[in-house]
Amino acid sequence: MAKRIDVNNLNVYYGSFLAVEDVSLSIEPKSVTAFIGPSGCGKSTFLRTLNRMHEVIPGARVEGEVLMDGTNLYDSNVDPVAVRRHVGMVFQRPNPFPTMSIAENVLAGVKLNNGRMSKGDGEDLVEQSLRGANLWDEVKDRLDKPGSSLSGGQQQRLCIARAIAIKPDVLLMDEPCSALDPISTLAIEDLIQELKTDYTIVIVTHNMQQAARVSEKTAFFNIAGTGKPGKLIEMDDTTTIFSAPSERATEDYISGRFG
Amino acid sequence: MTTTDKRVAEEVPLTAHRRSLTNVGFEWLSTGAAALILVLLAAVAAFLLTEAWPAITDTSGELADKVSWIKPEDGESLLQVVGYLIFGTLLISAIALLIATPLSIGIALFISHYAPRRLAAGLGYLIDLLAAIPSVVYGLWGAIVLIPVLQPFYAWLATYFGWIPLFAPDPTTGVVSPTGRVALSAALVLAIMIIPIITAVTREVFLQTPKLHEEAALAMGATRWEMIRMAVFPFGRSGIVGATMLGLGRALGETMAVYMILSVGLSTSFAILQSGNHNTIAAYIASQFPEANMQGVSALIAMGLALFIITLLVNMLARWIVSRRSEFSGAN
Amino acid sequence: MNLALRSGAVASAAALTLLLSACSASNEADPTTEAATTTDAATSAPATTLSGELNGAGASTQDTAMQAWRAAFQEQNPDLTINYDPVGSGGGRTAFLDGSVAWAGSDAALSEDEYALAVDRCGADGAINLPMYISAIAIAFNLEGIDTLNMDAATVANIFDGKITMWNDAAIAAQNEGVELPATAITIVHRSDESGTTKNFTDYLAKASDGAWPYDASGDWANSLGESGQGTSGVKQILTDTPGTIGYLDSSQAGGLGAVAVKVGDEYVVHSAEGAAAAFDAAAPAGVNGDNDLAFKIDRTTSAAGAYPVMLASYVIVCQTYDDAEVAANVTSFLEYTASAEGQTLAAEQAGSAPMSPALSEKVVAILEGIAANSGV
16 A cells, blocks of 8 residues: 655646755655755655646746656556645644544545445444544544544544545645644644555654654755745765754754854 | 845834735725725615505505505505516516526526637627626517517427417417517517626636636546536526526616516416516506606605615525535635 | 825815715705795895796606797897706696795696695795697607508507407508508517606597507506606617607607508598698697696597597696796796797797697697786785
């Protein structure tokens, strides 16, 4: 189920503006890879190219290739909609559908993929996904209540449950804890640790401690200045990055001497 | 930076009410404006009620005697005439709404989610322009240009779908109205008139859909249409209902277009391709008022009161629909 | 910022006041007070020459003629402003009775109730009806290549009541030998609004058709058949656009359409101003308020030579005495002009109406000359 990703010489453009330049990296299956770097360095943009979500913005395009187990996601015959069914995503702010109940939220993506499913199968899947997101015990008595009635941290776990309900190959997380309090953050981090036994996880974070806590590999992105493209500076084992980075810029950033 | 802050803080004592006059004034003004609406509504209701009272309370049959369009020899009373008119008003407005709402939502979605940005802006501007055209112009256009074009289509409709009561031809002549001045024409022109209103409002609502929800849907592998169903429609539901009600409000009260297009009559027939079966309250008042005597005016105002009440009921119904699932509205 | 906010507040306050005053005005608007204002303003001017403002309201039938009359009369009396609001006969009578206008134009004479109300408005002598505008009503149709068709009143009634549905019906064919009638369905066209034209047309049908028209005369169309148009122009538009239609409308608007020649005595007569005038001369007096009240009951079954009984007579309704000398002078001078041979000819030219006969015209003028201000008040 979990798949590996190889990115070769990827450039990301918004119109004629080069936002991210020449990224090549590999993401191992069943592991957590963290992207860190200052604001505007292109790490979120780059993350979105892994499930083609950047295409939501008009004029966005890429050059280069993203291989998922050898298949180029940017092949002309690849449907971006299909890509997103294989590469799930969790956003910065929890975004459950406000008009749907908790159970409906979990099943939202599944219903897209295979239309009808029996009531029993649906209930099983809701329980399985919510358990997978460590949320089951908290919400099992109010599955028909709106998703927006939950706390922020619960909502974010609901979004993770929604994402894993469609059994993706890769799970992308774009600063999933930046809108949460420390206790909720801890719950999500614990969840990430559990999820990586089944999924390939890529997480963008501003919180370097979080990167150090949850990831096996860390990639550091940086930007030379406003209007310049973001670049991948280096990628290595997380312990190496945080103890002995090979680049000066990385060391400056993680030790707080940045800027 | 810090020093400036400090100085300001020293100059303004904690007890100072800065610009309190403006604040109080503005508060009074907005409260007054809100109260004014209530006063106006009450004034209109009171006017309708007092003027219509003689007609409503008439039991002696004097009313039917004095008002030429109430024909007691046909067993008609004011209530019955009003009943026919309410039926006609609701039938024509409902058909107009049935035609206009899906079209408007389609146009609004195209502008908000499908069209390239530049085309969307131009189209939005055009739609707003359409909303500014006076109804009498729509009426003229409908009567002179649209109806002759539609009439052959009506004939075709009656030939092949005449078994549906809605499209039944005239039982005595076996054909539909040769002029096309029928309820469906009035409903179509009303639909064209309310499309800009419904479109403009729904478009704004659709544009307000939170990016977060749209992206949530797309990231799960929703196509654009699935995303719209999942994120845009649920979010815009109350807005769509509100826009539809705005459109319905205009349709219910629209006078000129109906007045100029419809061959009128009084009945509760659903045959929208036959002329001389329907009329609306607003158009009826407008056509009968000039020649009305005192009792007639009172009876016409009673009809106005009926329209007023219907409009209120429709709005209350709409609010109830919107509030029924307010827990799920996302307005938290 | 502060300044902008304040001026905004002032503007909104002004708007609020406006709204409030508009609101109260519409609540308390009382036509009598308006009338009082008009008369007050008039009193201050000298009564010897015509000046000030003269307000009338009523039937839209007379509107075209009234426009021509006003323009011509104001040219002679530049200090006088004449207004005529074509609100309709009923509206005109109401406005006259509550005192908002000095005279009313009406397609129907005053009713019993209204005579009584007129005593309150005008004083003991009350109000009178004077014929002012006579016009033929054309029964017009749209059939390719046919300009006139002969019909008796019963045939017309049967057509408009849906009993004759085809143009080649035997009843029509029998009266039109040699005319090739098409096998087309008849579409009848009537007015959708209450109107004097409808009332006079159905009055003709009710009285002349020997029972073929089962309804009473009414300003509202009696049955639920056919098509209806708003106003004369609405009817004309349908008739012009749709082949196979038949309708009724003011004679002056019937150009370009086929016309029914109705049976009068043993003759068939096409609508014309002369025919209408002849029919009106044959009408029986029906005034109830003394000799000066020139209401007439038109004889729809007349067999007078050349008379065309499908016609309407529109009246002016005036007080026998006015409280205010200037109003009295203005009303009588203006209406004396409109009733005169000169005024009637102008209306015939401009509005296609039928001039009153010289005798009737002189009689109306004489009555108007007798109207004076009530010096006692």
